[in-house]
Amino acid sequence: MTALKIQVNLTDSKKEKPLSDHLEFGRVFTDHMFSADYIEGQGWTNHRIEPYAPLQLDPASIIFHYGQTVFEGLKAYSSKDGTIKLFRPEQNMKRLNQSSERLCMPLVNEELALEGLKRLLEIDQEWIPTAEGTSLYIRPFIIATEAYLGVSPSKKYKFMIILSPVGSYYKEGIHPVKILVENEYVRAVAGGTGMAKTAGNYASGLKAQQVAAEKGYAQVLWLDGIERKYIEEVGAMNIFFKINGEVITPALNGSILEGITRKSVIQLLQHWNIPVTERKISMEEIRTAQKNGLLDESFGTGTAAVISPIGEFNWKDEKLVVNNGEMGGLSERLYNTLTGIQTGKIEDPFGWVIEVEKPINQL
Known part of the structure; x- marks a missing residue:
């Protein structure tokens, strides 16, 4: 070079x-x-x-x-x-x-x-x-x-x-945040610029974020722009759910940003032999899992917050509490491991x- x-x-x-x-x-x-x-x-x-x-x-x-x-x-x-x-x-x-x-x-x-x-x-x-x-x-x-x-x-x-x-990115720090599920506005659609990190994607999300903040929520959960049922991102972060022992994250579909923290979390979970799947996941599936006591925890991932545990979703005025509003064990383990690797406090087995x-x- x-x-x-x-x-x-x-x-x-x-x-x-x-x-x-x-x-x-x-x-x-x-x-x-x-x-x-x-x-x-x-x-x-x-x-x-x-x-x-x-x-x-x-x-x-x-x-x-x-x-x-x-x-x-x-x-x-x-x-x-x-x-x-x-x-x-x-x-x-x-x-x-x-x-x-x-x-x-x-x-x-x-x-x-x-x-x-x-x-x-x-x-x-x-x-x-x-x-x-x-x-x-x-x-x-x-x-x-x-x-x-x-x-x-x-x-x-x-x-x-x-x-x-x-x-810390959030004033709540590493404590679980409350999320408002967005049903009116759309962040991006496949074929648009959702997979790119460009200013327009963030400007288009400001209105929904403003509404969420007025209602006392830290961020919005974006649904797909076509059927308005499948989960995409949470604010400017990727999102994960732990359901009945399996970790699920929305599959990259052309409108979801390929997060580097997201990629690292997937690699860590695979390294720990924890089941992790990338696929479509609907808000109705999350609601059902929560009602059946199978939604163990949920968290967002991104450079700014690293891991941001989620304690509650508000979907169509129905509050879905996750893990009693407390930080889950997997979220904490991921946060400690990632920040430990980043700061040199623990071994970096991945280079x-x-x-x-x-x-x-x-x-």
């Missing part, structure tokens, strides 16, 4: 770092950011690390009008031995390209993109919090920057990576963790 040439311009005015016990999700950002520019016919150029600052874009940039943008989310952890650890970052870069392909956007060299991320982490490593449950959230994204109001793919793009120290070792003085 050809070494990535990165121009580094360090800030001369570092920001004050927040206290670990005052971290909100995605509110504070580090001193620097990574950027690269794409011009059709030239490819990706001008790779650089520079002080975090606002962007200057033409008002006619395609991102503002036709939504050509994709993004990713992953985390960096500080281990006890002082190394920086990344959890399966190559999967994020791979998925970034899958999303880009769906949005007619240029692909990035996955290895070079990962190298750019590592260099950025080396520079802003002091921002990685060390308190229990904290991490450095990483947001790579690509936006269309050509100034053109015609409806066609942009010929210019910007690839960026920004960093944010974060605490999921990548270490960033080069010290800042070698840049």
Whole structure:
């Protein structure tokens, strides 16, 4: 692999770092950011690390009008031995390209993109919090920057990576959350962009989330856009159910995002010889299982929350309580194992963790 040439311009005015016990999700950002520019016919150029600052874009940039943008989310952890650890970052870069392909956007060299991320982490490593449950959230994204109001793919793009120290994603922490099953709005359908990580998928879900919050629920459970009966995702997470000893998660169908935490949970369950199945599962099946005392537990999976246990579903004004509203044993085991692997506290038998070792003085 050809070494990535990165121009580094360090800030001369570092920001004050927040206290670990005052971290909100995605509110504070580090001193620097990574950027690269794409011009059709030239490819990706001008790779650089520079002080975090606002962007200057033409008002006619395609991102503002036709939504050509994709993004990713992953985390960096500080281990006890002082190394920086990344959890399966190559999967994020791979998925970034899958999303880009769906949005007619240029692909990035996955290895070079990962190298750019590592260099950025080396520079802003002091921002990685060390308190229990904290991490450095990483947001790579690509936006269309050509100034053109015609409806066609942009010929210019910007690839960026920004960093944010974060605490727990949910104010409830690892405690079970209450979920409102969405029966009116639709997140995505097969053939659309549901399998891509793009801004429009999240904007279309804001109304349902607003309604859920007003009713006192942490998230919404999305049903399929055709029959409105099969379960797809919970908020921006994948979802799992443990029914009568078997773990079930909705099968990828073209409208469900292929979560990296989802993939890791499936591998862990298989490693533990716990039955796990990917298939269609309806809300009626969940209701029946709950009524028959067979719904052992349910949880969402995602980068931000890792494992988010679910204590209650509200479906058509009927409350379906899961495991007496308490966190299940499997949810807890998965959370402890995944976070333990991510932070280096326990052995990584899968080779999921990548270490960033080069010290800042070698840049």
